[in-house]
Amino acid sequence: MKNNVLKGSLYVALGATSYGMLATFVKIAYKEGFTTAEVTMSQYFLGFLGLLILNLFRREKSVAKPETSGLKSVFKLILAGSSLGLTSTFYYLAVQYISVSVAIVLLMQTVWMGVIFEMLVHKKMPEMRKIISVCIILAGTLLATNLLEESVIINWKGFAFGILAAMSYTATMYSSNNVELHFPVLKRSLFMILGGCIVVAFIFYSSINSQFSFAIFLRWGIMLSLFGTILPPLLFTKGMPLTGMGLGAIVASVEIPVSIAIAYIVLDEPVGFLQWIGVILILFAVVLMNLQKR
Template identity: 55%
Template sequence: MQKIKGMLLVALGAASYGVLATFVKVAHGQGYHTGEITFAQFFIGFVCLLIINLLRKKERAAAAAAVDRWALPKLVLAGTSLGLTSTFYYLSVQYLPVSVCIILLMQTVWMGIILEWVLSRQLPETKKIIAGIIVIAGTLLATNIFDAQLTFNWRGLLFGFLAAMSYTVAMYSSNKIAVHLPAVKRSMYLILGGLIAIVLFWNTDLFYHFNISVIWKWGAFLALFGTILPPLLFTAGLPKTGIGLGSIVSSVEIPVSILFARFILDETVLAIQWAGVLLIIVAIAGMNLKYKRA
């Protein structure tokens, strides 16, 4: 039952991420720079999580008694992967269609399973391998990657692959580091690390390309769905699922992203793409049923 609950939390977090690419594409179309978009998202997200954490006095007192001195620095360091994920992902959206960016980000499915294998030194369960293969096949169909008429920008491909690597590290961090701390406190320090990474990555570009209007036009919205909800949901759900299963469940981001791209950006969605979405749903449902029987 705990694994099912964890799967639901991770799925909701991934779905929140699914709406981002479409609206970042819209923000790019309005002339906003990737650096200012990511900074606004993480800055507002950190401030909101800080306020929430300050208001939860009982949890704060309990966490202070339990935490070791290295837990918080580790969380901040781990959080840099979140900032880099958003940075690379939004850069890939700048160069490639949303559907292609999603499939690149979803390489975290097999990356996550391999990472779990390397770190645990144990072969993944057969059901994880099978589900991972089905999800990968589904993502290939869902993004219509085999269309010969598609052309890809190499910079977008590079940024998309880097985003997947960062995303895998972020999911591992959510699963392993300071899991005894309250989710709000963990998320706050993870986002602080992400904010630091963004400032270091963009450095002076933030001054040259920063328009204060990005704060109220896009910052709050992107912070809610890309910075506040996902870390809270992932930090609560991933310890219950493990990184391999969590990576598989996070693939629900694909159909969510396709739907938003279809209705907001008016992207064409073909039957073969919906077949891919169906494969993903079947794989996730299969994992769910197995845990119910257990």
């Protein structure tokens, strides 16, 4: 049992680490002259192609009745996957204006947004433990984003994109845990990424012109699609059943320090002492929110 939990935690941690590296890759791509349209489209189109190939060579059994796997279910998954495309688009736009450390903290606001979303959907007040956790997250965000520092000028365009990314990420988290769970993992991921592809193509359609650099597909597209759209869903799906949602959410929060640490090492982005205190507060709140009652 302990070995299974340890194995599951490792899968979830690797999935979260994969997500944590994305923003740094995107920042480097921006420095090389690539645009948000090129970065996002290459990630989703190659990601969809990769999942399509995996689906062709690996057959998985559905865990529900065959009649529930019709066109209606496929359409639901494609629609649910549209929030994936929005999350990446808003997140990568945010990274264009603000540092990776601030962007990842804003993206993780999905923790308290998820609490509010659950409250609205289920029409039930959250437990006091969750309310306290939300307050701690907000306090940690003030520190982690340097909002209290008068000498620091926050780019509000990047801040707004970060919050929009968190909102769409909240929708993604909900659909990942609730929409058409009977589908095999690979097929489910394929249709959700297809939804993301459609949204990204719709948003950036006008950017496909003579100036669009298709070099992005080989330069960064393969890496972004691997670490952003192929590996994480597979690792989370393998790990979460072994850890359970509570422990899984705690382990997945490693994405925050990993993202900040990689940006600090690779991009040399400054991270102050108060920012680290803010990150620790957010991580503590995630643990508090997901601790099971004995």
